[in-house]
Amino acid sequence: MGALILALNAGSSSLKYGAFTIDGNRCEAVAGGTVAGADHAEGFDAIAARLDGATPDAIGHRIVHGGPDLFDPVVVDADVTSRLEAACAFAPLHGPAALSLIGAARRRFPDIPQVACFDTGFHRDLPPVAAVLPVPARLRAEGIRRYGFHGLSCRSIVRQLGDDLPERLVIAHLGSGASVTAVRAGRSVDTSMGLTPSGGVVMATRSGDIDPGVLLFLLRERGMTAATLEELVDKKSGLLGVSDRSGDMRTLREAREAAPEARLAIDIFCRSVAKQIAAMIVSLGGIDMLVFSGGIGEHDAATRDAICADLAWAGVPRAGEAGAVGVRVCAPDEEEQIARETAALVGHGATVRADA
Structure with a gap:
């Protein structure tokens, strides 16, 4: 049957989700939708109820901004949480909502991996002519650069084009x-x-x-x-x-x-x-x-x-x-992209290339 991966895509006022079974390169959607008008803890409870009692093998989260050193998918631990909190300064509309959702997921499923998947990851290796902003070097050293976003959407489209x-x-x-x-x-x-x-x-x-x-x-x-x-x-x-x-x-x-x-x-x-x-x-x-x-x-x-x-x-x-x-x-499928990257990281899916 493959692994059950739950992908969560938190916005500032809504929450999209998708549940997928993944076995190698095979990825099959089993549930999905949008929860609106509730805080993320309540929204997550509603999503968990739609899984009919099934426990995911891992949960992947869309993170808009990981700051200057978080780009690749990573299992969320105390250190990562601290860095995500610091990165909220770069994305105050989205960062706190994502952290709230991670907290709700941890409380509901404390023993399964929570994986952060970053919108900035697709743009990590921008050439200097694009990445460097025209400010003094001391500011660039503090992480002020062009990061780029909607990277999960872009990766999804690149994958779909094949x-x-x-x-x-x-x-x-x-x-x-x-x-x-x-x-x-x-x-x-x-x-x-x-x-x-x-x-x-x-x-x-x-x-x-x-x-x-x-x-x-x-x-x-x-x-x-x-x-x-x-x-x-x-x-x-x-x-x-x-x-x-x-x-x-x-x-x-x-x-x-x-x-x-x-x-x-x-x-x-x-x-x-x-x-x-x-x-x-x-x-x-x-x-x-x-x-x-x-x-x-x-x-x-x-x-x-x-x-x-x-x-x-x-x-x-x-x-x-x-x-x-x-x-x-082309309709991007950020939730499937999150699920694939999560599965690859925790050992339930095929390797996802940085450019795939």
């Missing part, structure tokens, strides 16, 4: 959080998010990249604190900030005819993504395939079409057109 994986691939993961990644021969060589998941393209409520002078102005002239700036950049900006209505693309699409601000927010988002894809084309020296993933990327054809229209110069076709670049829509 023999169709091109030499030069760009992945546009577009959801409430969004990023664009350049992949050469299965390895990340550049990506839009930086030190934290707040950087890069415009997102639902996150500003993405913004002139640092704006933040300095708000500190100096408006008396904002670090906490109020964090609230502004992560929760009140992006699509929500421009539209003054919603960070949900579906809501903005419904309102766009009557609300110019909604139309503008959509246009800014699409142009932001297209510009980052263009940047990744530079990093790759060209593009063979563009993959859209994430909730917006998978389900919003109008957004995909607008982005592709901006990239016609690079041979990227719109829907129904022919072009030099392949365009695909």
Whole structure:
């Protein structure tokens, strides 16, 4: 029957999960879903109940940021927990939720391995031209660098492409959080998010990249604190900030005819993504395939079409057109990726390569 691996994917307000039986390279889903509207302890209890009394052989957790020295999957012990707590400074929206979930899982299943799988892992070996941020060496020595995120999603897509994986691939993961990644021969060589998941393209409520002078102005002239700036950049900006209505693309699409601000927010988002894809084309020296993933990327054809229209110069076709670049829509399966990496680490699955 293989090992039973439970994969947990904690967001700031919801919890996705998948249970898989894994035997070597064979991976079969046996349960999955989303738990929303509950704290993570309650959510985990609901998930455990759906396993019909079965005890997992291991539990894998998606960890957004492991700090400067945690990239590869690792069994969570006291030392790892301490380092994850320190890494919350890099991802305050996601780190505490993940730690809360690990604690709930440990209390329910104290004798089975808990494995941390990192979104930053796929980008660990970015070349210096992409990884190094233009700040003094003393700050870089403290771990300030480009980390990149959505790595479990990217690995899942690379795995799913299999023999169709091109030499030069760009992945546009577009959801409430969004990023664009350049992949050469299965390895990340550049990506839009930086030190934290707040950087890069415009997102639902996150500003993405913004002139640092704006933040300095708000500190100096408006008396904002670090906490109020964090609230502004992560929760009140992006699509929500421009539209003054919603960070949900579906809501903005419904309102766009009557609300110019909604139309503008959509246009800014699409142009932001297209510009980052263009940047990744530079990093790759060209593009063979563009993959859209994430909730917006998978389900919003109008957004995909607008982005592709901006990239016609690079041979990227719109829907129904022919072009030099392949365009695909691919649903990432982060939970299966977590399960595979967890099984490989604890000895229940085939080895998962760093670029697979």
